[in-house]
Amino acid sequence: MHACLLIPEIVKLIFANVHVYGTDGFSVVHFIDLYSKLATRRYVAGRHSLAALSRVCRSFKDIALDALWVKLDSLEPLFACLPRDLWTMTDDRKLLIQRPVTEADWSVFEQYASRVRILGNADFDLFGGIDAEFVYAMIGFCSQSLLVPNLRILCCKGYRYPDSFPFVYALPPGSQPHSSVCVIEFVGPHSMCPRVGELALCGLTHLRKATLIFPSREDLSWLSRIVGLQELRIVLAGILPPLRSQFRTSYLEKLVIHSFNLTTSGSSVAGWVVPCRQLQLIPTFTESAVAVERVLRMLDQRLLFDVLEHILIDVVFEPNHIDKAFTLQTFTPLMRFSSLKEVDLSTFCMSLLDDDDLGSIVKSWPRLECLYLGTKCFWQTPPKITFRGLVTLLATCPDLRNLGLVFDTTKVASPTAERLGHGVCNTNITHFHVGCSPIEQPLEVAVLLSVVLPCLGEFLVESWLVKPGGESGPDRQARNAKWGEVLEHISHTLIKQESNATVKTRDVTS
Template sequence: MHACRLIPEIVKHIFSNILFYDTVGSLVNFGDHYFQQVARRSLAALSRVCRSFKDLALDALWLKLDNLEPLFACLPRDLWTMTGDRRLRPITAADWLVFEQYASRVRILGITDSGLFGGIDAEFVYAVMGFCSQSLLVPNLRMLHCKGCPPVLHSCIRYLLGPNLIYLLLVPPTEGFWSNVMPSVLSGLSRHSPQLEVVEFVGPHAMCPRASELALCGLTHLREATLVLPSCGDLSWLSRLVSLQELRITFAGVLPPLRSQFRTSYLDKLVVCSFSLTSSGNEVAGWVVPCRQLQLVPAFPESAAAVECALRMLDKRLLFDALEHILLDVVLEPADHIDNAFTLQTFTPLMRFSGLKEISLSAFCMSLLDVDALGSIVKSWPRLECLYLGTKCFWRTPPKITFRGLVALLSACPNLRNLGLVFDATKVDSATAEKLGRGVAVSLSAVLPCLGEFSVESFLSRGPDRVAREAKWIEVLEHISHILTKKQESNTTGLETRVVTRRSTRKVARRG
């Protein structure tokens, strides 16, 4: 055996690549069943090659489990057979040692939707729990994804909440998940898993605010939280999450909200999902939450005037000078109505934030903005790096922005790196080219000399004649590639000329 294969760090790295990469070197999705099975068979074979491989291969093999069924399957087969009086054989210490030697290697559990316990019968699970009632099923677990669990086994989740857990995802399978056993299980979360950094309580069913408070307020290392809460609940307890950096909160329902006094010094990221932007403004009426990144995701679109009013409501609540990134999106496809189209007036609540670097308003119609309005807007954001306006859908109202607006935008935002913009590309200088496609290419190359790639339309767009438009823009991209190639050849030729000139000068100097 080569000496390098005796170095544990190298072998560990090789075995990790077997687990996470397929046969052609591409990263494997956890849901890719075929490649995962191939990887597991390979690691199982490697664990039997030699003693130096055994532990490292087993660590990689058991690192991630979809559910607990493989662990239970390691127990002796006679445990699975009921006696004549319909009882299971008692589990012995020897049985438990077999279980523990593999369970201690598991770090990630429950990636897929197969349920935590797979197809294991609840009676057998409780028999195992009766033996290990004073210990944990998976003592070294770091990430737990609980996407499915029969109600009869909800109480067993407590045996997975260990001291090494840093990530917890709970998706309630039923409406009663949060109101029956789980509040008592989660009330001791800070005691069982004090190192938790990321907690996600998601799904279609809202969680009782009191249960969330008991679960989260004792976690001193909590950095990220994702919650689904009723819109009418008191959320003042969020102020006690002093280590929180990112908060994603979904308000379920449309009941009038209570005035919650949620105050924090600073969040790196805040995501608020609600019925509408107006309801978001009402739900955070008592908040003072400065953040660097803000995402507002309403379920239903509103008129441009309502959006402007909602943004003004958020001023000094979520909108502060520290804001750098803002995203407004709509869960459903926005209504293609002229009242929903943004104007200069709609942008005014955002124009005072000169520190903005990224603005994403791709779900809203921008067809009413003309060149002058766009120029006035972007002048307020000199540090802008990414801008997306109206590109998510196809709008029946044609855009008023032309190449002149694109030039004005680029002049006002020298740091711009990514741009999504709906503009009229048919109005170009016809004298620059015989064909429109080449004219567009020349114009784009003039204002964007480093342009190498662009997306014609969002995949969500369903506008008419999309195939024809894509064909036109493919032609434009071919012209741009040709123009860039000629520029590179010209630059190379110029460089060679300068080199030759310098060499000739040196020769003349030497002769002199």
């Protein structure tokens, strides 16, 4: 055996890749959408390889078994690994118990169950084809222990045996919150008893992250009883008017709300008091900029508090509707949060903002590190922001590291424009999302940008898929090529500056 294979860390890395890629090195994830059947075969082949590796060498056994059992779609494989005389399988693939569970049976089960870290799949029943009597027999036998003691992530598509659920997700006694992160994801809550989710989640003291899917008429007041929650993702399904709920918590690290539209989100949280550091609002359908402003005002002192640092609103917009373009007034509800570090509004049209508007907005966010405005789509209305607005942004927010801005680069060839960038230089930004920014003179644009953003290494234009029909903006390829020219000019300028600096250093040394 090669000496490298005697190092456990190297073997773990190799076996982890075998689990994901299969025996021929092709990524299952890469093929999952286009070639799902082929991907499944490769995934199964990888699991077969791990099973073989666990038997071929003693030093491989535990590491291979850990990789093999780290993730299960359901509990069925754990029950199926028990002695064959304990259970039988019916013609419809249902596991039935044949005799009482013994200490030896539990020892076999525990050997594999302790290795499971991720359990469940949105497309599978958590208990698979296991008969209820079999489940309860095992639970009764392990009354002093847990079915999956080291579980960290759990995805549930409903469950048929609610009173057995605590034995699935509970964490070991004495586990510390920072080392015991448990994600509970409910997919398809309509299949569950209405109060099962409430009873299960409220008793989980180590729960840190949760994804919950509810009909819009669901009363979510019980969420206040979940202790220690840090991240919450809520999907409000349906188009019925939301039910007003009273949800209060001291603080959330991250809150994500998926809904029919932003108005639905605002109405759903009318009775909430949930300060959060990161807020993401993801509606399915678009509304006017006036409606967006109204919802943001509704969220004040509901979800928007001084602790807010990151906000993202993501929706597929219809580029031709100018009433959905943001104005300075739209931003007003957010301008009081001076602690904002990240603002992502990349799917909204910003063509009505001018340089002065942008300056007023960013002066309210001096700690800004990430800003994306209107860069994902092509907008028929040309932008009003110019190079002057960009310089104002960079001067006002010196900590900026990620930037996406649509601006008019056709008005840069003037002495006044060249003087604007003097004294402003941001070396943190290496990628610039320019969206559908119009460009005519790459060299002149490069000269100006090389002064204020000398470390640029990539420009990104708007997405290809920006319209319902999948069409990209007109002349996208041409604009992309011109931005490529800008990058080449900046690179040449940087190389020349470095060369001159080297020559000067040599002269001083001489």
